[in-house]
Amino acid sequence: MAKMIASEYCNEVVQDSFRIHGGYGYSKEYEIERLYREAAFMLIGEGTSDIQKMIIGRALLKDCKL
Numbered sequence: 036m037a038k039m040i041a042s043e044y045c046n047e048v049v050q051d052s053f054r055i056h057g058g059y060g061y062s063k064e065y066e067i068e069r070l071y072r073e074a075a076f077m078l079i080g081e082g083t084s085d086i087q088k089m090i091i092g093r094a095l096l097k098d099c100k101l
């Protein structure tokens with residue numbers, strides 16, 4: 036749950052920051068260029084958010100015995 040929520044918020048914050056930087060967001064002179072690439076990977080690496088949601092959903096259903 037922590038991995039999924041942290042990855043989603045990280046991506047949201049980086050996307051906002053990327054927009055604020057405008058065209059400079061694409062320039063390797065600025066840290067935001069790296070963050071933009073790496074934040075996207077957080078949603079994929081070690082289990083995509085979609086798969087995480089499925090795992091969390093299954094665990095909650097098991098706990099609630101639905």
Ligand SMILES: Cc1cc2nc3c(=O)[nH]c(=O)nc-3n(C[C@H](O)[C@H](O)[C@H](O)COP(=O)(O)OP(=O)(O)OC[C@H]3O[C@@H](n4cnc5c(N)ncnc54)[C@H](O)[C@@H]3O)c2cc1C
Nearest residue numbers: 075076077078079080081082083084085086087088089090
């Ligand atoms: C730069 C890089 C470094 C990596 N390093 C490592 C590493 O060090 N160790 C390691 O173990 N792996 C590593 N990986 C692999 C990474 O963990 C996988 O890419 C990731 O788990 C996604 O798997 P996949 O690429 O097979 O995508 P897929 O599983 O094919 O997924 C493609 C899309 O379909 C969706 N999807 C798939 N199945 C379902 C489903 N049942 N329900 C709903 N949606 C679904 C996914 O959410 C995703 O959006 C690395 C990948 C990259 C790109």
